[in-house]
Amino acid sequence: MxxxxxxxxxxxxxxxxxxxxxxxxxxxxxxxxxxxxxxxxxxxxxxxxxxxxxxxxxxxxxxxxxxxxxxxxxxxxxxxxxxxxLNPTDGIAPFLGTLKTGRCVASSSSLERIHHSLDVTSLAPHFGDAIFSSSMVKRGKPAPDIFLHAAEKMGVAPANCVVIEDSPFGVQGAVAAGMIAIGYTGGGHTFAGHGEKLKAQGAHAACANWTEIAQTLNGLGFKL
The missing domain is CATH 1.10.150 (DNA polymerase; domain 1)
Known part of the structure; x- marks a missing residue:
C-alpha cells in the first residue's frame, strides 16, 4: 500500500x-x-x-x-x-485543478489574510478547511512548527510531505521538519540569485513555474 x-x-x-x-x-x-x-x-x-x-x-x-x-x-x-x-501566481489554478495528491496551505500570515487572499484569487475551493497559519503554533518560520502542525492535522508523516516555498525562512522550516522543500521563484518579488538562495538553505530544486514543479514532483514519486 x-x-x-x-x-x-x-x-x-x-x-x-x-x-x-x-x-x-x-x-x-x-x-x-x-x-x-x-x-x-x-x-x-x-x-x-x-x-x-x-x-x-x-x-x-x-x-x-x-x-x-x-x-x-x-x-x-x-x-x-x-x-x-491581488492575482494568483501564473499557472497555479490549472495546476491545482488537476492535482490529485493531498494538499494544504501552511502560511506565516493570519488566517484572515490567507482566506482573503484565496477568496480574492478564487483558489479557496482547492483547499477547503486545509489551511494552517503560524498563529496556530508557538514559533513562526524558520522554525518547523507550522509544517509539523499541518502534517499532523492532515494525518501524513513528515517524510511523505513536500513543501513549496518562496522564502529562505520557509525552506529552512521545511527542512527542519524533515520534509522535502521545493523552491518557487515565479512570483513578482523574484530577484537574481533567488533560486540559489533557496537551494543554499536546502531546497531540493528551485522552479520558476508550475510546469517545472510538476516535473520535479513526478521525479520525487508524487502522484499528480
Whole structure:
C-alpha cells in the first residue's frame, strides 16, 4: 500500500503573487506614522516571516518601531490592496485543478489574510478547511512548527510531505521538519540569485513555474 502523500503550499508568493503588494502596504503604513525608508529592500529581508517578527526585524534594520495600536493599519491597507490588485501566481489554478495528491496551505500570515487572499484569487475551493497559519503554533518560520502542525492535522508523516516555498525562512522550516522543500521563484518579488538562495538553505530544486514543479514532483514519486 502506498503511503499517503501531502503537498504543503506556502500562500504568499507561492499561491498568490502578494509580496510586492505586501511590501507596498508596509511602506505606506510606516510612512503614515512618520517613518520613512521602509521600502522593498527592507521588506525583502523579511519575506516568509510572520507579522510580529517582521515588525521586530524592521526595527533592527531601520530603528523604526510600529506601535501595537498602529499595527491594525497594516491589515487594513493590505486588505484593500489585495482586494484591488491581488492575482494568483501564473499557472497555479490549472495546476491545482488537476492535482490529485493531498494538499494544504501552511502560511506565516493570519488566517484572515490567507482566506482573503484565496477568496480574492478564487483558489479557496482547492483547499477547503486545509489551511494552517503560524498563529496556530508557538514559533513562526524558520522554525518547523507550522509544517509539523499541518502534517499532523492532515494525518501524513513528515517524510511523505513536500513543501513549496518562496522564502529562505520557509525552506529552512521545511527542512527542519524533515520534509522535502521545493523552491518557487515565479512570483513578482523574484530577484537574481533567488533560486540559489533557496537551494543554499536546502531546497531540493528551485522552479520558476508550475510546469517545472510538476516535473520535479513526478521525479520525487508524487502522484499528480
Amino acid at each position: 502506498t503511503a499517503q502523500q501531502l503537498i504543503i503550499f506556502d500562500c504568499d508568493g507561492v499561491l498568490v503573487d502578494s509580496e510586492p503588494l505586501a511590501a507596498e502596504a508596509y511602506e505606506r503604513v510606516y510612512e503614515k506614522h512618520g517613518m520613512s525608508g521602509v521600502g522593498p529592500g527592507i521588506i525583502a529581508q523579511c519575506v516568509g516571516m510572520k507579522q510580529a517578527d517582521i515588525i521586530i526585524r524592521i526595527k533592527e534594520l531601520t530603528g523604526h518601531h510600529l506601535k501595537p495600536e498602529q499595527e491594525i493599519d497594516l491589515w487594513t491597507v493590505t486588505r484593500d490592496l489585495f482586494s484591488e490588485k
